[in-house]
Amino acid sequence: MGHGDGSGRLVSPVGADDSGTRILHVDMDAFYAAVEILDDPTLRGLPLIIGAPDGRSVVSSASYEARRYGVHAAMPVAQAIRLCPSARIVMPHFHRYQEVSRQVMAIFESITPLVEPLSVDEAFLDVQGVRRLWGSPAQIARVIRERVRDEVGITCSVGVAATKHVAKMASTIAKPDGMLVVPASATLEFLAPRPVRAMWGVGPKAAESLEARGIRTIRDIRESSQDMLDRAVGPALGARIAQLARGHDARAVDTERVEKSVGHEETFDVDITDRVFLRSELLRLADRVAARLRRADWEAGTVAIKVRFDDFRTVNRSQTLAEPTAVGQRLGEAAQTLFEQIASRDPVRLVGVRAEKLRPAGGGGIGLWDDDEDWRRVEGAVDSAVARFGTSTITRARHLGRDEGRGTARHPKARGLD
Missing domain, CATH: 3.30.1490.100 (DNA polymerase, Y-family, little finger domain)
Known part of the structure; x- marks a missing residue:
């Protein structure tokens, strides 16, 4: 499993089998830091902490150089500075991040109309209907990575899979600046050794509850009774992770998705x-x-x-x-x-x-009063x-x-x- 600092990274070779896949999850690499470097190339290669410099704010993002010291988003800036005293503190520029995000999303939408943004720096794409235009899903992923690099000037990582859940996990493992392809036939093999914390939708508390019962990997979820899963994380999440652990994820790319x-x-x-x-x-x-x-x-x-x-x-x-x-x-x-x-x-x-x-x-109208x-x-x-x-x-x-x-x-x- 990949880590936030890029260690444990796995990528697929050129020509990797992408049979049965249709979903891409594209995620920009250390997006805020990448945009700051784009605007100020002298920052390249430095450990960067994106946040207010007074020490009382929290880290918005960090470059991979800083992440290797244990710095991560939502950490107090004061703690981040203690972990990485040589880090450069850079104030965030959110309007600039939105501007670059629009450039990236425009590239996605030029490939396929089926784009579901998750945030300013990541999106799902369904490329099944554009294969005749652009090639196989893995080939499309390579085109996207090249265009983001050449036209925007930053890097992204892409997961290619049959489902949204597996594609999102794959892009995380491929970071930074990588692509990981999981053919449909290899879905269960890919999932089995991954830690429960790697599952999309399993937060720290749910992971701790599962781990306390000896359920540490996705294989362990498959081998656990539904009753045990329900006791650990509740019936709703228990049923969902049981399905995801078996590679079942019927969620389609939703182009009408509204931020929550x-x-x-x-x-x-x-x-x-x-x-x-x-x-x-x-x-x-x-x-x-x-x-x-x-x-x-x-x-x-x-x-x-x-x-x-x-x-x-x-x-x-x-x-x-x-x-x-x-x-x-x-x-x-x-x-x-x-x-x-x-x-x-x-x-x-x-x-x-x-x-x-x-x-x-x-939508609900206004009453008489x-x-x-x-x-x-x-x-x-x-x-x-x-x-x-x-x-x-x-x-x-x-x-x-x-x-x-x-x-x-x-x-x-x-x-x-x-």
Whole structure:
């Protein structure tokens, strides 16, 4: 199995058997770091940490040179610097990453219309219907890798397989700058020795629960009873991994896929104990989320919050709304309610608000009585003012003079709406 630092990498030779395959998973290599190097070639070959340099933020990405020291995404920057003191800290440039991502996705879409982006730096492609134009799936994968390198200037890794699950696993193993082909007939052989942690959809907690029962590889999953799997990870995930372990994955490439969430979070310069300030921050972040929803003509069915304490313990809470909305006041009230349900009163270093279960705005219509009519009018006026004068010209009165401890916008988590 490949590792985040590129060790254990496996790739297929030219002419590898790709019979029975149709799905490609294409993943850019250390994407944020690669874009920074593209814009500043003097960074090439250096251990890079993409994040704010103050040490209180978290790592957004890292070059492979830094990963070999144990640095990884979501790690506190202070810890990353301790692991790799020689690393160069580079502030992230998210608009630039979106720009390069659009170039990459355009290449994919020039090959096949069946493209399912998963994030700014990865996508699934179904190439079954374009074989006459471009060749076999492995040949198409080589074309894509060459075009991304030549036209964009960065590298990618590609997994070629019969199913989405196996293709995604294969691209991970091939990193960086590689291609791994798994013919349909070799699917079970390929899966058997892989660790359960390598399975798409098996998180750290589920992996720990499986490993505690001696289920360490995908072969072990196949040899375990369904009852044991259900006890380890619950019936839903237990049934899913049992199917995936046997190579069964009926999921098709979904070109209509909508990002599941859009959110913003804030890392503070100092740990915060003031609950009033934290409630105000949640409302401010909810306003930002709602504004992005309205610009993209979406509504949220669920609100979620993230609270990270001074010891890096992180708590997540979510709530389904009575009616989908893009009203900041409504999202903020739900976020504040969720916050009050968290018993811990320890100092807080980060809070975040996320809108989930997105759908097109107005899908459910508006009833005879619209409880949010006044707020819609107010927030609509705010949107107009922001569009005309900029984001810094208007804010809620409660936010004025409340900047103490607030960090700069580290990396707003707003996916799929740019």
